[in-house]
Amino acid sequence: MKRGREFPSVTSGQLHSMSPIPSPTLSTPSPRVNEGMSQGTPACPSSCASTSASKRGRGRTRGVSLEKSLGSGSAKLSVHIPEGECGGVSSTAAILSTKIGMLVRGLIPISVNKWVDVPTEVKEYIMDRVLDQFDLDYTRHEDKRSEQNKKNRSKLTVNHAAGSRSFQRTRACMERMDAFQRKCDLEGKTYTEIEVYSEILGKKSGYVRGLGRAVKPPPSSTLTTQSSDLQHQLAKARDEIEAMRAAREKDLQEFAKKQAEMEATLRDHREEQRVEQERIRLEQEERMRIEHEERIQLEQERMRKEQERLRAEISKELEKKMSSVMEKKMSDMSKRLFSQFGGSKR
Structure with a gap:
């Protein structure tokens, strides 16, 4: 620039x-x-x-x-x-x-x-x-333009929801729909969605009216056969669904029964464990009590023997002391007697 x-x-x-x-x-x-x-x-x-002189x-x-x-x-x-x-x-x-x-x-x-x-x-x-x-x-x-269209739209006395289709074409389509409904009620047949669109809106080569070009119409000669096949497949599918539902209910019942049995077995096992633990606890308490009593008896026996030994030792000491005292007294008495009797002879 x-x-x-x-x-x-x-x-x-x-x-x-x-x-x-x-x-x-x-x-x-x-x-x-x-x-x-x-x-x-x-x-x-x-x-x-000053700046422009040095830099542009x-x-x-x-x-x-x-x-x-x-x-x-x-x-x-x-x-x-x-x-x-x-x-x-x-x-x-x-x-x-x-x-x-x-x-x-x-x-x-x-x-x-x-x-x-x-x-x-x-x-x-x-x-x-x-x-x-x-x-x-x-x-x-x-x-x-939108404001003008709003004003024009507000002047309508009857709502038009058929798009570009005229009332005449809409009436004819409704009549074909009613006739097809009466035909279905009389014959007692079930038609597919594609068959309904083809009957009411008319057949067109290459596509089905009302469903677009993505849906291809079936050949007219096979419509009845396909309808009966679909009904047979539908009935078969319903039977299979019923059988699957019954089997599932049976499996659920068996599972509930097994679960109840397992819960009962688990309760019994827990009760047995509780009883066994209580028995073991009582046995341990009894064994501890017996051992305690035995220890008490042994201690009492040991104390008795110790007392007897002490008594014997004390008795021996007393005897020794008493014998020594008696000997001393006897010697003293004999000395006094000797001194008394010896002095008198002189």
């Missing part, structure tokens, strides 16, 4: 006649507005000028796609904006956004932060320039 500058489609006299745009931070109009309105080219700040920027949006879309004709581009929305949804919505961006960047300084701060004259000028090249369609032609 070629790069360059595009002058806004507005004269300097028209823009100088507008009131200056107030800036929320600056007391004087922006240089970009003054130069853009007087010379037709948006001004660039000093920082941009992207450049100003030229609106080439808009010029290509408009071409040499005078027809406007149509942009559909749905009801309740603020943006277009058609293929020309991006071109409209580009055009609005070009006008805003060329007419409104960058220091303006809110759309409400832009003067009404500038807003109207931007809107006029947009409407010169775009047709903003808020209501589609299809919606208008």
